Amino acid sequence: MLLSPLARLPRLMPDKRATYGQGSVIQRGPRKYTIRWSEGRDPFTGKHIRHTLTLHDVTLTEARQILATKTAARRATTRMTLGQLLDTALDQLDITERTRDRYAQALAHIPPGARDWRLSDITVTDASTLISGLTERTGAATVQKAHTALLSCWKQGYRNGWVQRDSPFHGVKLPEVNTSAGKLITDAEIKRLIAVVERGEEEAWLMVSLGTGARPGEVRQLRWSDVDLENAIVTFTDTKHKGRRRPVAIGELVVSALADWREMQYERGGLVDDPYLFSTKTDGSKPWSQWYAGRDRWGRLRERAGLPDDVRAYDMRHTVNSHLAASDVTNAVRGMRAGNSPAVNDSVYTHQHPAADREAAAITDAWLR
Numbered sequence: 001m002l003l004s005p006l007a008r009l010p011r012l013m014p015d016k017r018a019t020y021g022q023g024s025v026i027q028r029g030p031r032k033y034t035i036r037w038s039e040g041r042d043p044f045t046g047k048h049i050r051h052t053l054t055l056h057d058v059t060l061t062e063a064r065q066i067l068a069t070k071t072a073a074r075r076a077t078t079r080m081t082l083g084q085l086l087d088t089a090l091d092q093l094d095i096t097e098r099t100r101d102r103y104a105q106a107l108a109h110i111p112p113g114a115r116d117w118r119l120s121d122i123t124v125t126d127a128s129t130l131i132s133g134l135t136e137r138t139g140a141a142t143v144q145k146a147h148t149a150l151l152s153c154w155k156q157g158y159r160n161g162w163v164q165r166d167s168p169f170h171g172v173k174l175p176e177v178n179t180s181a182g183k184l185i186t187d188a189e190i191k192r193l194i195a196v197v198e199r200g201e202e203e204a205w206l207m208v209s210l211g212t213g214a215r216p217g218e219v220r221q222l223r224w225s226d227v228d229l230e231n232a233i234v235t236f237t238d239t240k241h242k243g244r245r246r247p248v249a250i251g252e253l254v255v256s257a258l259a260d261w262r263e264m265q266y267e268r269g270g271l272v273d274d275p276y277l278f279s280t281k282t283d284g285s286k287p288w289s290q291w292y293a294g295r296d297r298w299g300r301l302r303e304r305a306g307l308p309d310d311v312r313a314y315d316m317r318h319t320v321n322s323h324l325a326a327s328d329v330t331n332a333v334r335g336m337r338a339g340n341s342p343a344v345n346d347s348v349y350t351h352q353h354p355a356a357d358r359e360a361a362a363i364t365d366a367w368l369r
Contacts, residue, residue, distance in 0.1 A: 023067050025060065032056055033063035037070050049129065080162050082122065083115030089153035089160075096243070098221070103149035105289055106142050109134055119163050127168040140175035142291070147174055182318035185311060190319070192305040202297060204261035205278050208234065209313070211254035213320030213338050215239055216313050220288045222277045224262065229255055238339045248337050 023037030034054045051070070055063050086107055090100060114130050134143045147169060154167035185193075190210065197203045208219050218236040226235045232255050238244040250258075258277075265271065268282065275284020280292060288297070298313040317338070324334050 023070065025063050025067055027060070028054065031058060033058060033060065035063055035067040035070065037067060049125065080119050080157075081115060082110075082117045082119060083112075085119060085157050085162060086110070086115070086149075086153050089156040089162075090149070092156055092160075093152055095152075098239070098243075102145060103152070105291075106145035107149050109138050109142060109146060119157070120165075122168050124168045124172070127172050131169075131172050131174065135175045139291075140177045143175055144177065147172065183311070183315050184322055185307070185315050185319045189305065189307055189311070192307070193301060196304040197301060200261050200264050201278060202301065204257045205293075205297070206301070207254045207257040208250070208277075209316045210320060211250050212236075212248045213317050213324070213334075214248065215317060215339070216293060217290065218339075220276075220278055220290070220293055223274050224277060225274045227258060227262075227277070229259055229262075236339065240339060244339075246336075246339050 023035060026034045026036070028034055032055070034052060036050065036052050038048045038050050053066075053070075055066060058066070090103060090107070093100065093103075095103075110130070111133075114126075117126065131143060131147060134146060150169045151167055154163065154169065157163045193206060197206050205219065208214070208222070209216065212219075212234060214234075214236050217239050221237060221239075222234065226237075228234070232250050232252075233247050234250055234254075235245055235247045238246050261277070265275070265277075265284065270283050272283050272285045276287040277284075278288045278293070280286050280288060294313050302309075302311060321334055321338055324337075325331070
């Protein structure tokens with residue numbers, strides 16, 4: 001039996017508990033109707049996301065048709081939820097383990113309410129609400145990383161046939177990452193940092209960072225197999241050049257701090273094979289996260305030393321390179337230690353150091369005599 005067009009429309013009865021595909025039509029006057037519908041729940045608060053639209057010069061049938069387009073959801077081809085997709089697809093992505101860990105850390109900020117969403121029901125509005133909520137609760141870089149991970153996992157789900165439509169996260173507005181050209185930490189501030197640092201793990205982390213100028217992510221990923229205290233060498237896994245290994249010589253102060261921390265860590269016992277130097281687990285199985293190192297450990301150390309809030313842990317890298325440049329260390333050596341090409345090292349990481357400025361003043365004074 002053929003159904004009339006009206007019979008094929010969804011049932012449009014008022015319902016204060018409206019969810020996907022439900023709504024109401026309220027007549028306000030001749031050819032004037034108000035439609036109400038819900039687009040799911042806010043993943044952070046659990047409240048319904050409700051919308052109201054007043055239509056003029058339309059019939060009841062036209063108002064119902066407009067409501068139908070607003071509440072139309074694709075038929076479910078799978079009962080898979082967003083959380084199930086992320087947990088399953090993340091393990092199948094053709095990426096490095098380091099990238100997989102970074103994706104997992106970013107996706108951990110997605111609340112349970114959003115992870116319970118059915119893939120077939122997620123709308124662009126849902127995607128925007130989720131990204132907006134993450135932006136309010138974490139950093140812009142983490143939100144961008146989570147967004148990239150969401151797109152990658154959705155694409156993997158499409159390849160596997162778990163989803164049959166484009167990702168609603170495409171085109172969602174993302175927060176901008178405030179990039180900084182870096183700044184110098186003064187010699188006096190460096191001395192204050194060293195004076196207030198806690199002996200052990202924190203001291204070893206600070207001395208490795210200041211003694212090598214390595215990227216913070218490279219320092220966090222160090223394992224004890226990367227450290228050769230006898231020959232005073234630390235080998236970093238270069239995060240910018242496909243995991244290339246980069247040995248860097250270290251001085252006596254760095255060796256001493258590392259030796260003290262290794263003794264303390266091994267005396268504690270219960271370590272896994274080849275533990276991380278800087279770990280959030282007592283067994284050394286998990287390295288510091290970017291958030292933990294940057295906002296927790298560095299933030300507390302910076303506060304104790306009385307440094308301004310805009311001084312970042314990454315500024316240690318800029319400061320070390322600039323100090324070496326002022327001390328006439330060649331750009332080739334500085335680039336090798338930092339893991340940069342000479343051109344990038346000079347243009348990005350070399351700043352005017354006060355010592356070099358004083359030396360220039362002395363040379364000018366001697367010339368004028």
